[in-house]
Amino acid sequence: MKKYFICCFSLFWFGLFAQVKEKRSYIFDTYEHNKIKDYKNNIFIESHIFSNSKDSTYSLNLKYGKKNEAILIIKKEKVELITFDLNFRYSQIENLNQLENSTLHNQVFSSLATKKKKQTKLIIEIEYTNDTINNQVIVHIKQLKGKKKKIINENYYFLSNNNSQLEKDVNNKLIKILEAKHNLTLVENLNVDRVLFLQEGKLHQDISYLKKEKVNFLFTFEIDKIKNETTK
Structure with a gap:
């Protein structure tokens, strides 16, 4: 009975900790609004980009086109992509708090991708x-x-x-x-x-x-899902 109690107690705490979501925070001090006409792929995009002028390792892009998507890219020791559901039309920076259903995509690049291709002198x-x-x-x-x-x-x-x-x-x-x-x-x-x-x-x-323009915004959210992916 005692062993059964200890086992249930351990499973309870394991399940509790497993449900704790990772919290992330990023500071944005620069906002850009662009329109892109991609004639090669017949894609027209309106883009809202948030970045940090003192830290170029991350940026958030809200893209409106045939498909609306919000992508946070982080380039440090490894490349991470975090995507969000984009269900609103951007009008002010506080709208970023409406981003939801975050998915962390762990990009694992193969050794082939790291090989340098021979570049032609231009x-x-x-x-x-x-x-x-x-x-x-x-x-x-x-x-x-x-x-x-x-x-x-x-x-x-x-x-x-x-x-x-x-x-x-x-x-x-x-x-x-x-x-x-x-x-x-x-x-x-x-x-x-x-x-x-x-x-x-x-x-x-x-x-x-x-x-x-210059902005001052602390973007804080929790990771809802994690996907491990390999890019060849």
Whole structure:
């Protein structure tokens, strides 16, 4: 009888601890609102992105399109994806508290995925237009391959201060590269409004940056489900 009691008592506490959910917290200090037209896959997405300017290892993306989804990606020792049910239309940052049914996807990458592929050396060409009529600078970056300089990829960047909803991004990598490597100082105090991505002459993606601002939000939730997955 005593052994039976101890066994039941142990099972009770084991079950109790097994039901305790892991709690997670992430601080967001930057919010971005973008619209993406993916012509290659015929997908049109409205995206709300939350990140931390002091910690680039995680970000949360609310995506509205053919399928609405909320994805938190964490890149540290291993890659984790946490998905949520997205059953509301985003209007304010407090809406993040409405995200529910969180699922942690443990991404286990195989050794094949970590092997470095041999990269072909590309030639980079940059040209720009100072559009004084529309008060913007258009930067055209081309990636070329081989002696015949075949164009592999092309990007068009539209930069200006026309959109008051975009706060100045002092850490914008593109602007830093254009300033430091290509001495394009006229983009110094501008924001990226729009980007066109072309592959072999065909428009692949068109991204419009509608809003960017500083925020201060602590996102706290519990892990409801865990899925272990292997990516080959």
